[in-house]
Amino acid sequence: TITVGVLALQGGVVEHINLLRKASSHIQSPDALQFNFLQVRTSAELSQCDALIIPGGESTTMAIVARRLGLLDPLREFVKVQHKPVWGTCAGLIMLSEQAAATKQGGQELVGGLDVRVLRNRYGTQLQSFVAELDLAFLGEGAAPFKAVFIRAPVVERVIASEEKEQEQEEEGEAGSVASQGKGQGKGAPVEVLGVYRGQGKQEEAGEEGDIVAVRQGNVFGTSFHPELTDDVRIHVWWLRQVVDATRHGSLPVVADGV
Ligand code: GLN
Secondary structure, three states, X not given: OEEEEEEOOOOOHHHHHHHHXXXXXXXXXXXXXXXXXXXXXXXXXXXXXXXEEEOOOOHHHHHHHHHHOOOHHHHHHHHHHXXXXXXXXXXXHHHOEEEEEOOOOOOOOOOOOEEEEEEOOOOOOHHHOEEEEEOOHHHOOOOOOEXXXXXXXXXXXXXXXXXXXXXXXXXXXXXXXXXXXXXXXXXXXXXXXXXXXXXXOXXXXXXXXXXEXXXXXXXXXXXXXXXXXXXXXXXXXXXXXXXXXXXXXXXXXXXXXXX
């Protein structure tokens, strides 16, 4: 049995579990593989998980609740020490970033793991929510566009270069443990840009080269949008396959295969 948790402090939890259930029926395995989907609110529950989704919601609130429940350090351990597969959607992507900038609010505690800086609320308020069709090459050649739902969505403003990280780590010296913020994958896996939003009707808002809305770095995957609010299982299937590989072989495939 592979146990996949969804962090259930706040936000869109049930939607992910429903789509995970649906997606799991698309995964064929010769040995009657079983999945268990678990809502995670305690570190004991987290320790049962082989993989985790951090859902959308409101990342400041999520971080405050996680701190209060003593979950921040166990989460950092899960992501950065155990290197288990983790996927953050929207607020979850913010939680998994090493740095966050906000249009209004200031700093907040993060789990980290992705060597990126996110910009929160990139497209404005709830009322400016929108759906856009994205071409996601990782879903396979010729895959139909994915209807991406953006709700007060963050985007990846930039990737943090490894020289910057080294410098930061030198300055921190031995003081910064793995549990502290500011150390993603170290010199490990590179940040891969897996999805870009180029405007479609919001051209004026997306930068010239488009906004980065899906990234992966080793075991950590993040999307600005909410696949769990659609009935399109493709990204959940794609991710679950990586979870299966990582759980069985202890590593994630470098090249994504189609769904
Ligand atoms: N804007 C929210 C935040 O900053 C994220 C929105 C969402 O998850 N839909 O945390």
